[in-house]
Amino acid sequence: MRHAIPHELTIERARLVTDKAWEAYSERFAEYAPKATWKTPTEADVQFTVKGVTLRGSLGLTQQAIEMDLDVPFLFRPFRSKALSLVEREVNLWLEKERAGEF
DSSP states (O other): OOEEEEOOSOHHHHHHHHHHHHHHHHHHTGGGOOEEEEEETTEEEEEEEETTEEEEEEEEEOSSEEEEEEEOOGGGHHHHHHHHHHHHHHHHHHHHHHHTTOO
16 A cells, blocks of 8 residues: 655655655664665665565655555564654655755
């Protein structure tokens, strides 16, 4: 199930916000070795490592939302919602900065 964070930005600005949010998230949660690799200008593969297990997912940009999905084994389901909520919080922080013209 994809998790969507609505925005009113252009795709280019949404990508900038997403990059800044991911960078901040990666610094804060370095112990999970978060990694994002953009395959296209609007699609990225993401991964985290938790207790020796690599969890994979995706980020996608649309005109209306920044979408995230994370495929996890059943035992790691609690981590999925926590990871998505932490990324969402970081993205929303950077969306607010963008709206305020702070970067």
